[in-house]
Amino acid sequence: QVTLRxxxxxxxxxxxxxxxxxxxxxxxxxxxxxCVSWIRQPPGKALEWLALIDWDDDKYYSTSLKTRLxxxxxxxxxxxxxTMTNMDPVDTATYYCARIRLVGATRGAFDIWGQGTMxxxxx
Amino acid sequence: DIQMTQSPSxxxxxxxxxVTITCQASQDISNYLNWYQQKPGKAPKLLIYDASNLETGxxxxxxxxxxxxxxxxxISSLQPEDIATYYCQQYDNLPTITFGQGTxxxxx
Numbered sequence: 001q002v003t004l005r006x007x008x009x010x011x012x013x014x015x016x017x018x019x020x021x022x023x024x025x026x027x028x029x030x031x032x033x034x035c036v037s038w039i040r041q042p043p044g045k046a047l048e049w050l051a052l053i054d055w056d057d058d059k060y061y062s063t064s065l066k067t068r069l070x071x072x073x074x075x076x077x078x079x080x081x082x083t084m085t086n087m088d089p090v091d092t093a094t095y096y097c098a099r100i101r102l103v104g105a106t107r108g109a110f111d112i113w114g115q116g117t118m119x120x121x122x123x
Numbered sequence: 124d125i126q127m128t129q130s131p132s133x134x135x136x137x138x139x140x141x142v143t144i145t146c147q148a149s150q151d152i153s154n155y156l157n158w159y160q161q162k163p164g165k166a167p168k169l170l171i172y173d174a175s176n177l178e179t180g181x182x183x184x185x186x187x188x189x190x191x192x193x194x195x196x197x198i199s200s201l202q203p204e205d206i207a208t209y210y211c212q213q214y215d216n217l218p219t220i221t222f223g224q225g226t227x228x229x230x231x
Contacts, residue, residue: 047212049219062219096167108173113168
C-alpha cells in the first residue's frame with residue numbers, strides 16, 4: 001500500500017523559514033520515473049504546484065516561487081523535504097505531498113496524496 | 124507557463140442531472156490533462172488521466188474528453204456523493220505542472 005504523510009510546524013512567524021517533511025512508504029524514490037511533489041492550497045482557494053524531485057535527484061520548481069523553495073530527498077529514510085524561506089501570511093495554506101510518475105499509464109498524474117498539513121503564518 | 128482556465132467556477136445541479144465542466148489550456152497540450160475530485164477537508168483524488176482514461180475504481184458515470192486546448196469533464200448522472208470541487212491539471216511540459224482554478228459543484 002502506497003502512503004505519504006506530511007509533517008511540520010502548524011504555525012510559523014513572518015520572515016521565518018518553513019521546513020516540511022514528506023514520509024512515504026510502498027514505493028521507492030530510486031525507481032526510474034518515480035517522483036514526489038509538493039502542492040499547496042490556501043483556504044478556500046485552488047491547488048498550486050510548488051516543486052518536484054525525481055528519482056535521479058533532479059529538482060524542479062514553480063516559476064513564481066523558485067527563489068524561495070528548496071526540495072531534497074533522503075532515499076534511505078523514504079523522505080522528501082521542502083523548505084520555503086521568508087514566509088508571509090499569504091503562504092498560509094494546506095501543504096500536500098503527492099507521488100507522480102514520469103513513466104507508465106498514469107504518467108504526469110498525482111496518483112497518491114498525503115492528507116495534507118495546515119501551515120499558518122502569523123506573528 | 125501554461126495557464127488552465129476552468130469554467131464554470133461554481134455549479135448547482137440536481138441529483139440525476141448531467142454535469143459538464145470545461146478546461147481550456149493556453150496552448151496545445153495534446154491529451155496531457157488530468158481531472159481530480161476534492162471533497163471538503165480531504166486531499167484531491169485522481170479521477171481521469173490522459174484526458175479520457177478512468178482511474179481504477181472510479182465509477183463509470185465520470186468521463187473526460189478533449190485534446191489540444193479544450194477539454195470536458197462529465198458526470199452522466201449526478202449523485203449526492205459527487206459534491207466536491209473538481210480540478211483539471213496539465214502536464215504537457217513536465218515536470219512543471221499547472222492546475223485549473225477549480226469548479227465547485229453543489230446540489231440544487
